[in-house]
Amino acid sequence: MASTVDSVFRVGGDTWHSLSPKLTRARRMMLSVFAGVVLLAAGVVAAVGAPLWIAGAVAAAALLIVIIGWPWVGRRVRSWGYAERADDLVVGSGIWFRRIVVVPYGRLQFVDVKAGPVDRAFGLVSVQLHTAAATTDAAIPGLTPEVAADLRDRLAAKGEQRSAGL
Amino acid sequence: MTEKRRVHPITPVVKVSTYLPALILVTLFSVGSAVLSEPFGLFLLILGIIALAAVALGYEFLAYRRLAFWFDDDGDLRVQSGVIFQQERRMQLSRLQTVDINRPLVARVFGFAALRIEVAGAGDSRADLQYLSDDEASALRSEILARSAGLSHDAGEAPEEPLLVVPTKDLLVSLLLRAVTVFLVLLTVFIAVATIWSTGWTGIFTVFLGGVPLAVVVTEFIQLYNFTVAQSPDGIRLRHGLLQTQSRTIPPGRVCAVEFVEPLFWRRKGWVRLYVTVAGLTKSDDDAGTEAVLLPVAPRAVAESLFARVMPGVNADLDLTRPVAGVNRRSPVQWRQLGAGADARVAVCTRGRVTRRRQVVDHARVQSVRLTQGPWERALGLATVHLDLPPGRVSASWLHFGVEQATELTRTELAHMAQARASDKSTRWMQG
Numbered sequence: 001m002a003s004t005v006d007s008v009f010r011v012g013g014d015t016w017h018s019l020s021p022k023l024t025r026a027r028r029m030m031l032s033v034f035a036g037v038v039l040l041a042a043g044v045v046a047a048v049g050a051p052l053w054i055a056g057a058v059a060a061a062a063l064l065i066v067i068i069g070w071p072w073v074g075r076r077v078r079s080w081g082y083a084e085r086a087d088d089l090v091v092g093s094g095i096w097f098r099r100i101v102v103v104p105y106g107r108l109q110f111v112d113v114k115a116g117p118v119d120r121a122f123g124l125v126s127v128q129l130h131t132a133a134a135t136t137d138a139a140i141p142g143l144t145p146e147v148a149a150d151l152r153d154r155l156a157a158k159g160e161q162r163s164a165g166l
Numbered sequence: 167m168t169e170k171r172r173v174h175p176i177t178p179v180v181k182v183s184t185y186l187p188a189l190i191l192v193t194l195f196s197v198g199s200a201v202l203s204e205p206f207g208l209f210l211l212i213l214g215i216i217a218l219a220a221v222a223l224g225y226e227f228l229a230y231r232r233l234a235f236w237f238d239d240d241g242d243l244r245v246q247s248g249v250i251f252q253q254e255r256r257m258q259l260s261r262l263q264t265v266d267i268n269r270p271l272v273a274r275v276f277g278f279a280a281l282r283i284e285v286a287g288a289g290d291s292r293a294d295l296q297y298l299s300d301d302e303a304s305a306l307r308s309e310i311l312a313r314s315a316g317l318s319h320d321a322g323e324a325p326e327e328p329l330l331v332v333p334t335k336d337l338l339v340s341l342l343l344r345a346v347t348v349f350l351v352l353l354t355v356f357i358a359v360a361t362i363w364s365t366g367w368t369g370i371f372t373v374f375l376g377g378v379p380l381a382v383v384v385t386e387f388i389q390l391y392n393f394t395v396a397q398s399p400d401g402i403r404l405r406h407g408l409l410q411t412q413s414r415t416i417p418p419g420r421v422c423a424v425e426f427v428e429p430l431f432w433r434r435k436g437w438v439r440l441y442v443t444v445a446g447l448t449k450s451d452d453d454a455g456t457e458a459v460l461l462p463v464a465p466r467a468v469a470e471s472l473f474a475r476v477m478p479g480v481n482a483d484l485d486l487t488r489p490v491a492g493v494n495r496r497s498p499v500q501w502r503q504l505g506a507g508a509d510a511r512v513a514v515c516t517r518g519r520v521t522r523r524r525q526v527v528d529h530a531r532v533q534s535v536r537l538t539q540g541p542w543e544r545a546l547g548l549a550t551v552h553l554d555l556p557p558g559r560v561s562a563s564w565l566h567f568g569v570e571q572a573t574e575l576t577r578t579e580l581a582h583m584a585q586a587r588a589s590d591k592s593t594r595w596m597q598g
Contacts, residue, residue, distance in 0.1 A: 132533050
């Protein structure tokens with residue numbers, strides 16, 4: 001499709017890395033937990049003696065969340081990607097609101113490697129890039145710790161070589 | 167390492183006098199009537215106020231004793247401060263962004279000034295030296311600027327060449343001619359009428375106590391009053407303020423971006439306002455958004471000549487690329503104003519129909535490039551390119567260009583940025 005912004009960087013033989021498929025599993029688990037909570041709410045509604053159709057509607061909502069959310073999570077995770085090019089790192093994300101961030105290595109101030117409790121349970125970490133601009137907002141979630149650590153070290157080394165004044 | 171220096175011994179008194187009146191008023195309002203009804207109430211109240219003043223003075227005295235500054239062996243500024251949590255901060259002068267001299271009303275009456283030093287860095291990257299005598303403050307400012315420029319520290323104060331003063335009448339008229347002002351006036355009238363209608367004429371006092379929306383304009387007028395621009399070898403010097411005067415020095419080569427703003431009603435007069443983004447300048451609560459103003463109002467030619475001083479050798483009037491057909495369906499109002507331009511030094515973005523804006527961005531200061539595309543843009547084959555800058559007033563984007571155009575703009579911008587980074591030597595600008 002000529003009208004998407006992705007054509008910008010996917011050409012030219014840069015290797016486009018995707019996120020770990022484990023992230024899809026992690027997010028789907030979160031989705032299931034959420035749907036479970038909604039289902040529980042349906043049970044509570046039925047238990048307190050409210051009309052049955054309300055409980056039914058809530059339960060249907062839980063089902064809908066899973067039916068729509070399940071493939072959506074997969075697409076969202078697949079929409080993320082990054083490429084290490086000669087002078088910059090490119091991070092792409094989003095389906096409806098597509099976004100591609102290009103950060104020159106010389107502009108990197110520091111790189112964070114973070115992991116929340118769910119991420120840790122699935123053996124995942126995320127890498128966040130920081131420049132002097134608050135609006136840069138380049139994050140790569142759902143990497144395995146080894147890939148993330150390698151990426152961080154490479155970025156730090158390249159940033160050091162090409163470091164420029166503010 | 168130079169010997170440790172202190173701020174002026176009068177500091178505790180000046181600092182306490184800036185907030186004690188408010189503190190006393192609050193105390194009076196909250197417990198005043200209760201205490202007065204007790205036996206010896208007045209006596210107790212006066213005793214309490216004296217105790218309050220003594221505690222405040224004592225604390226400020228300790229703070230004064232703790233505050234010291236000196237230059238270390240690398241020539242960088244060290245500031246030691248804090249009563250309960252003590253800290254020593256090293257201000258790397260090669261990363262100096264601005265030096266401000268502020269004179270709050272009380273300090274100004276007594277001839278004292280506060281120095282604020284900003285270096286590049288995320289978050290809290292400033293040091294406040296309160297208070298110095300006026301002479302001491304300007305001497306220290308020139309010493310800091312000289313050291314950061316890589317000159318000998320006793321090079322003396324750089325001679326200053328006044329460039330322009332914004333006439334009070336122009337400032338007042340320009341503030342009144344903004345659409346925002348019209349809106350604020352209407353809002354103020356609405357609030358006043360609604361209050362009088364619901365609570366009678368006595369309500370008018372609560373309106374003033376609660377703050378009038380129009381106060382925003384008045385505040386801006388007070389802060390930008392007597393706006394003076396001067397050129398000195400260590401940078402452009404901006405001075406302004408009616409009650410509290412501020413003086414800011416922007417060293418050359420620190421300017422990331424400049425924005426030209428032309429509100430609708432200014433165009434007949436040919437007036438322009440300039441905003442500037444300097445890296446490391448973080449917004450603080452005491453200056454209500456005026457810290458980014460480079461020039462509050464001036465005829466276009468004057469603004470252009472000041473621009474030529476903060477971004478020397480830059481042509482801001484580049485040939486602009488226009489978005490492809492279809493943009494009028496994404497941006498029906500301002501599509502004719504959207505434009506993108508770039509040469510080897512800067513990128514130019516234009517937008518805005520009611521208020522025209524033109525951002526001129528130094529390639530060497532762009533941190534990253536972001537391409538975005540929402541669903542509506544995708545349907546029309548458009549995309550937007552954002553140039554990420556250090557935090558500040560100016561935000562630069564090439565809005566709603568064709569995908570091929572946006573791709574090309576991004577590619578050339580990245581190439582320009584790489585070129586600019588490679589040739590950037592602005593950190594110690596006087597050493598050449």
